[in-house]
Each structure stands twice: as C-alpha cells, then as structure tokens.
Amino acid sequence: xxxxxxxxxxxxxxxxxxxxxxxxxxxxxxxxxxxxxxxxxxxxxxxxxxxxxxxxxxxxxxxxxxxxxxxxxxxxxxxxxxxxxxxxxxxxxxxxxxxxxxxxxxxxxxxxxxxxxxxxxxxxxxxxxxxxxxxxxxxxxxxxxxxxxxxxxxxxxxxxxxxxxxxxxxxxxxxxxxxxxxxxxxxxxxxxxxxxxxxxxxxxxxxxxxxxxxxxxxxxxxxxxxxx
Numbered sequence: 001x002x003x004x005x006x007x008x009x010x011x012x013x014x015x016x017x018x019x020x021x022x023x024x025x026x027x028x029x030x031x032x033x034x035x036x037x038x039x040x041x042x043x044x045x046x047x048x049x050x051x052x053x054x055x056x057x058x059x060x061x062x063x064x065x066x067x068x069x070x071x072x073x074x075x076x077x078x079x080x081x082x083x084x085x086x087x088x089x090x091x092x093x094x095x096x097x098x099x100x101x102x103x104x105x106x107x108x109x110x111x112x113x114x115x116x117x118x119x120x121x122x123x124x125x126x127x128x129x130x131x132x133x134x135x136x137x138x139x140x141x142x143x144x145x146x147x148x149x150x151x152x153x154x155x156x157x158x159x160x161x162x163x164x165x166x167x168x169x170x171x172x173x174x175x176x177x178x179x180x181x182x183x184x185x186x187x188x189x190x191x192x193x194x195x196x197x198x199x200x201x202x203x204x205x206x207x208x209x210x211x212x213x214x215x216x217x218x219x220x221x222x223x224x225x226x227x228x
Contacts (some may be wrong), residue, residue, distance in 0.1 A: 006075055024189055037222050054083065080209050083111045087213065091220035100224040105133050116177060116194035120144075121221075122187065132171075138191065144168075147190070150182065156210035157182040159203040170194055183214035188221040 019025055087107045094100040101119055108114045117133050122140040137143050141151050146165055150157055158181045166174030169192050176197035183191045193215065197199060 009031060009228050046103075080116040083107075084209060084212050084216065087112055091216060094220060094224060096127075097125060097221065099226040100220050101128065101134060102218075104191070112193075114193045116170055117195055118172055118192040118194070119189065120169075120192070121189040144190075151184060151190075154184055156207040156214065158199065158205050158207065158210070166194075181210055183210055183217075185214055185221060186218040188218055188225075191217060 007177075032162065041167045050194050086106075090103045090107050091100060094112070101121070103118045104119060108117050119133060120135045120137055122137050124138050125136055128134060128136060141148070144151065145167060158179070160179055161169075161182075163174065166180075168174075169180075170177055173194070177194040178194050179195050179201040181193045181201045185191055195200070
C-alpha cells in the first residue's frame with residue numbers, strides 16, 4: 001500500500017508539472033475542465049471556469065480594498081499638506097521671535113491636534129516669555145547630553161522615550177506621554193510633540209512631514225532672529 005501511495009504521489013506531481021508547462025491544455029481538452037472539482041476554503045467548486053471566476057472576484061475585491069486604503073492615505077496626506085501650508089503662512093506673518101514661537105505652538109495644538117508641545121531654543125532670548133511650552137537652553141546642545149545621539153543624527157525621531165528623557169522635556173507632564181515626535185531645528189533648538197497615545201508616533205513611520213515642519217520652523221526662527 002505504501003508503494004502504491006508513493007506511486008500515486010509521484011504521478012500527481014508529474015501531472016501537475018505537465019499542466020504547469022502546458023497552460024493551454026484545457027483549451028485542447030475542454031471536456032476535462034468541466035469534470036474537474038477545484039478545492040476551496042468554503043467547499044469544492046464544480047468546474048474550472050467557476051473556480052477561475054471566483055478567484056478573479058476575490059482578486060478584484062482585494063484590489064478594491066487596496067484602492068480604498070490608498071485613497072484614504074492620499075486624503076490624509078492632502079489634509080497634512082494643507083495644515084503644513086497653514087503653518088507656513090502663519091509663520092510668514094510672524095515678525096518677532098516671540099510671535100514665531102507662539103504661532104508654532106498654537107498651530108500645532110489647533111491644527112495638528114497635539115496634546116503637548118515643547119520648544120527648546122538654544123542661546124539667550126531674554127525677550128521670550130516664561131511659559132510651560134518653552135525652554136531656553138543658554139548653553140546650547142551641550143546642556144542636553146542625554147539627547148546627543150539624536151542631535152548628531154539630525155533626523156526626526158518618532159516613538160517612545162525613557163522616563164528620564166520625558167521628564168527632561170515635559171516635566172511633570174512626562175508621566176502622561178506615551179509617544180513623541182522630536183525634530184531638530186537646525187542650530188536654533190528642538191521641537192518635541194508628545195501624545196498620550198502610544199501609537200500616535202511609532203518608529204518607522206514616515207518622517208517626510210516632520211522634516212517639512214522642522215524646515216519651515218527653522219527658517220522662520222532664523223528670519224525672526226535676523227530681523228531682531
């Protein structure tokens with residue numbers, strides 16, 4: 001019996017290989033196609049034609065679902081682009097360092113629905129207000145040794161931070177932060193956005209819009225500093 005089963009298995013592989021190399025076989029023998037029973041997850045199908053039709057329908061359904069997902073992504077990207085544009089316009093209207101900084105935080109809070117924003121500016125800025133969202137780092141990057149790796153990479157970071165770094169950035173609010181997006185603003189400082197949602201900012205997520213936001217704010221801060 002074992003030898004018979006092996007022979008059957010060998011013959012089945014030979015037949016399968018032959019059909020793969022002769023895809024037009026059933027065109028020459030259409031009567032065989034109508035006699036075949038094709039396996040399906042929800043039960044057998046009676047003919048090759050029905051099998052192919054159902055497979056095409058499933059593939060079309062998968063493509064339609066993928067199209068829906070791509071349309072949703074495109075709509076989200078368009079919305080993000082509009083918000084970045086609105087931020088750019090607001091910063092173009094700012095004529096001082098304080099107005100620029102306040103515009104950044106206001107637009108990010110209102111338009112991007114951010115829960116916590118922290119702006120860390122390097123250097124001395126005696127004219128800047130004392131407020132929770134602003135930290136003035138007179139000594140510059142050297143005063144932030146815990147972020148030296150990030151500062152040297154000069155790339156946006158998204159994901160989670162250890163508790164000590166969250167406390168350094170957000171103070172007592174750090175206990176509420178579950179994910180962050182952090183951007184270096186050239187030589188001007190850092191921008192950090194915090195969220196209580198651990199999935200809001202994830203490692204590996206696209207950073208294109210973070211780079212655009214960082215470049216826009218960096219240019220606006222430089223212009224405000226030059227005007228002053």
